[in-house]
Amino acid sequence: MQYFWQKSIRESVEKVLNSRFPFLFIFQEGIILGLPFILLNYKTYLQGTGKGAVEIAKACKAVSEESGIEIAVAPQLPDIYRVASEVELPVFSQHLDGVGAGSFTGHIFGKAIKEAGAVGTLINHSERRLTLAEIEASLQAAKEFGLRTVVCTNNVPTTAAAAALGPDYVAIEPPELIGSGIPVSKADPEVVSGSVKAVAKIDSRVKVLCGAGISKGEDLRAALDLGSQGVLLASGIVKAKDPKAALEDLISLV
Numbered sequence: 001m002q003y004f005w006q007k008s009i010r011e012s013v014e015k016v017l018n019s020r021f022p023f024l025f026i027f028q029e030g031i032i033l034g035l036p037f038i039l040l041n042y043k044t045y046l047q048g049t050g051k052g053a054v055e056i057a058k059a060c061k062a063v064s065e066e067s068g069i070e071i072a073v074a075p076q077l078p079d080i081y082r083v084a085s086e087v088e089l090p091v092f093s094q095h096l097d098g099v100g101a102g103s104f105t106g107h108i109f110g111k112a113i114k115e116a117g118a119v120g121t122l123i124n125h126s127e128r129r130l131t132l133a134e135i136e137a138s139l140q141a142a143k144e145f146g147l148r149t150v151v152c153t154n155n156v157p158t159t160a161a162a163a164a165l166g167p168d169y170v171a172i173e174p175p176e177l178i179g180s181g182i183p184v185s186k187a188d189p190e191v192v193s194g195s196v197k198a199v200a201k202i203d204s205r206v207k208v209l210c211g212a213g214i215s216k217g218e219d220l221r222a223a224l225d226l227g228s229q230g231v232l233l234a235s236g237i238v239k240a241k242d243p244k245a246a247l248e249d250l251i252s253l254v
């Protein structure tokens with residue numbers, strides 16, 4: 001094992017293993033220890049579809065339990081129920097529409113994803129962009145059903161605008177670096193630190209994630225050093241030959 005166990009982390013993990021509600025404990029302990037939040041977006045990658053969605057979630061759960069770091073997954077909509085039923089870890093939707101019950105054919109309804117087992121949702125991912133009014137409506141829908149919210153943005157001004165809407169997290173992801181293998185935390189550190197500063201001025205309760213090209217321990221370390229509280233990532237783990245080993249590398253410098 002490459003990463004360094006701090007005494008406090010080891011103690012937290014022991015508490016987690018002895019707890020009746022281990023993931024609640026991981027979440028609480030993670031906040032207390034200032035551990036990062038890692039959200040793995042499966043997109044529509046073949047490796048993260050159907051049975052693969054469950055296998056990757058199991059790898060995430062194992063690494064989360066070993067490290068005490070909260071790792072959540074965002075599988076495709078039809079896989080939410082399957083993943084949430086088979087693996088005890090936080091599951092997010094990749095999208096949520098700002099609709100209520102009624103005549104909204106083809107939309108994603110907050111209550112449906114909540115009942116499927118999701119605890120949160122991405123909103124406005126670069127590959128599923130929304131208007132500002134739609135982002136606000138999606139946020140309201142998520143809040144109505146107690147879902148955690150991660151609003152994705154593409155630069156400092158949009159990060160500031162998203163923070164003003166009061167999500168739990170904003171996730172800054174420059175689109176040109178998504179899927180590139182070039183980490184935003186190294187290729188464009190200013191967009192991360194600029195987002196962190198902008199959000200702090202607007203609403204210090206909103207936490208900042210960054211994403212795009214993140215896959216290695218040094219990428220996550222750089223992201224945290226720039227002031228972010230975690231990462232949103234996809235291809236580096238979902239498409240890895242061994243997702244568990246890739247996750248262990250990712251958290252190796254936390």
Ligand code: G3P
Binds near residue numbers: 041180
């Ligand atoms: O949602 C995460 C994503 O857009 C970043 O993708 O493949 O660069 O980690 P990737």
